[in-house]
Amino acid sequence: MQYPSPQDQRLYHEQVWKLVRQVPYGKVTTYGQLAQMIDCPPGIDENDYDMLGSRWVGTAMSACPNDVPWHRVINSKGKVSTRPGAQSQQQRLEKEGIVFAHDRINLTIYGWPVEERTGAPAQGDLF
DNA sequence: GTTGTGACATCGC
């Protein structure tokens, strides 16, 4: 993907939303995953993007349309975001069949995409 | 135009 014009700033957000929309029912993804999946915008070092990309994703989610299943996006800790209404978010996820273990989601099972993920975060003694 | 927040991830202690 390339970024032809400055409007990419908006496109970046749209890309995030697109990816979130692609998340299948009963699956969840993390901000870090999304940040890695999306190519870093022009004029930005991948190094920095790797660190801060997740933030932009969060910023993008702050303005996510209603048709975006934002509740399927969680943080690396396997927990719902610190955003207001997180409680409701967990409820929605459980409603979709996702099981919370100790207020945490087992990304090994519900993680998306299903690709191999080296060093699953926050798994530890979960399983 | 400037200032202040923010729905994150990672490392150190």
Added chain:
DNA sequence: CGCGATGCCACAA
């Protein structure tokens, strides 16, 4: 395992 500090962009007032 929890808390604090760091990195940076986008957006609203």
